[in-house]
Amino acid sequence: MAENAWILGIHMTKFGKRPTDDVVDLASEAALGALKDAGVGMKDIQVLAAGNLRGGGGLAQALQKQIGQTGIPAFNVANACATGATALRVAIMAIKAGEADFGLAVGAEKLSGVGLLTGNTARAEGDEWTPAGRFGAVTGLDGRTGTETMPGVFAQVGMEYGHKYGGASFELFAKIAEKNHAHSTLNPLAAYQKRFTLDQIMNDVMIAYPNTRSMCSANCDGGAAAVVVSEAKLRTLSLEQQRRAIKVSASVLTSDPWQAACQVLPDINTLTKAAANQAYEQAGLGPSDLDLVELHDCFATAELVHYDNLGLCETGGAADFCNSGATWRDGTTPVNVSGGLESKGHPISATGIANIWEVCHHLRGEAGDRQIEGARAGLAHVIGLGSACGVHILEKSAA
Amino acid sequence: MAEPVPMVDYLILDERPHLRATLCSDCGATYFDRRNACAHCGGTSFSHQDVPTQGTLISFSIVHHAAPGIPTPFVAGIVDCDGTAARGNIINTPPDPEHVTLGMKVRLATYSLGEKAGVEAIGYGFEPA
Structure with missing residues (x-):
């Protein structure tokens, strides 16, 4: 053992x-x-x-x-x-x-x-059409066959879910950002502690529809x-x-299993579902046992799909789950009470430990104004595009 | 004038331009990039398969911020071409959520990228069908 x-x-x-x-x-x-x-x-x-x-x-x-x-x-x-x-x-x-x-x-x-993390510079163009790279491309493909920017890639991830299951409107995605910005007002370590109205979020600078600036993770x-x-x-x-x-009841890291569709759009779902299933199995806990969840809301469009991937709602039910208010800090499954990546911020290499810190803080009863009362178990999730998925389930000491 | 060149090697510029997938001979997995082996079954034998030019838009984003030199806004899309998913911009329609909608029917369309050293390059996107 x-x-x-x-x-x-x-x-x-x-x-x-x-x-x-x-x-x-x-x-x-x-x-x-x-x-x-x-x-x-x-x-x-x-x-x-x-x-x-x-x-x-x-x-x-x-x-x-x-x-x-x-x-x-x-x-x-x-x-x-x-x-x-x-x-x-x-x-x-x-x-x-x-x-x-x-x-x-x-x-x-x-x-x-820093601005955009990828897709920051276009390919330098020469005097002739010269095929290069694994697609034999004669020109830079960013902006020609889709986008390499993260706001655009993750926008497509959320929109794909909407196409599959319905109910994923621009307003729904904005509601996710509204929640996370509201949550961060209680987190003194967050990069931003400012609440935004739904109107402000939807009328903010459009980065990659449906993600406006305040629906993107904060650099x-x-x-x-x-x-x-x-x-x-x-x-x-x-x-x-x-x-x-704090007990590490599950510690799981997965990468992409082969999927036909992930050859053209990164598939952040399959490896998250696999990581979550392994983690629940290791911990002997299920989603209903979790008192709080910190998940990888690099964009509002990403948070939606992870409700489903982590089993927090029924398959295909993420939009209804979101609309029910369940994921607010006073709901049945508080998600990103820290403010999440959209408001707490996303210093990329720190994120996968900072989310554990948030969960531990609540399990220890040391989270101050934003304490989720009586928290005994929580889950922390991250995605690195490419992809890698980390899921940890943490439990309060019985001692 | 010289023959036009395709933007990518999986764009085939014959009488009816189309995309061509690389097909694993062992398991049938499809790819668009140059392969070392099949990521699904490990096979190393490949053939080609023409991809249908009609499809359904299953996801998109209207990109307003991109690298300097990339014209915005543009629509990045994922098109299900009868079972094979392909990336491509949605073109020949205004880039807004009134004109670009999930589930819309689209078809492959080509356009000129311009001329260099007397050679024209041809790109592709998908337009409303």
Whole structure:
């Protein structure tokens, strides 16, 4: 039987514009915060996994050089927007394999003012038509055979769901952003804490219909880190550490199984459904047992499909589920009470740990004004396009 | 003048321009890109299959912000061509949600990308049928 893993300490930095901090500053702040929260030091950590996508690589060692060079194995991971969850998954695997009692996972990103993450530059055009690449293209295809921009790709993901099941109007997608922006007003670490009316959201700058600017994830700077511990080691720690520790009841990472349709439009559904099913099986819990869910709302159009993918509603029932109000913080299944990526912000490599931090905060009863009362179990989900999907189910300690 | 060149190698410019998928000989999976092997079954033997030029728009986005040099707005679409999904812009109709709707019937259409070194390049999109 593999060893159980627990979150012993976890920390998220303030998300937003951090002009005087570089990636290593953000990672250090997150890591030192997580170590302090755990009540351990770098000398206790036996494995480190760190992720960053836009800083040039090698964050793990750069971080060690600032907060503690102890010679332990360091893994630099990259999995698009699932990078943080991948770092955590690596640390948890080391615990489960019995190779470490304490692991540290870190994600940090500088993303303020970056603009579109992909599709930022058009292909340079020469004097002749020269076929290049896997499509033998004689010109840049972005804007010619669809779009490479994320707002457009994820818009199509939501619209495809609407075509299949109906009910997915522009207004419905805007309602999702309305909820998440409302939720973030209670989150002091969110990049934005401003409530928007439905009218304001629908009349905001159109980025890629049906996603307006306030329906897109907020580019910002931020970091998040978690200290994980084996169950056997946890039992030797103080009662206070044991009381605040959060059980990792499921830790799953999936990639795309082959699907005909994913050859032309990324399929973020199949791998999320697979990850969710594996996670529920591992945890011995079902969607109805969850007190809160943090899911990957990189765009309002994406949140809708994940209600269905995570089994929060009946198959095809995401629009009705959304309209019922179930996903607001006072609903039956609070989703993204942090404000989500649309309002809390999305420093891509930090996101897959920051969502775990949010869930842990509620399970510990430490979430202040936005506390979901009596929360005992929660789920955190991320998607990195390409794709990678991380799902973690977390439970409050019984102690 | 030289023969026109297609925008992509899976666009076949014969009398009736059409898309051509790469078909796995073992399992029938279809692709549009150059293949090393089949991602479904691992097979390494491929043939080609013509894709129907008529289809149904199963998803779209009207893109207003793109890289500098890419004209906006444009409509990025996914078209179900009788079982084979293809990417393509929705063209020859205004790029707004009144004219572009889920489930609309579309057909392949070609257009000129212009001329370079005396050679014309031809692109494709889908227009309302």
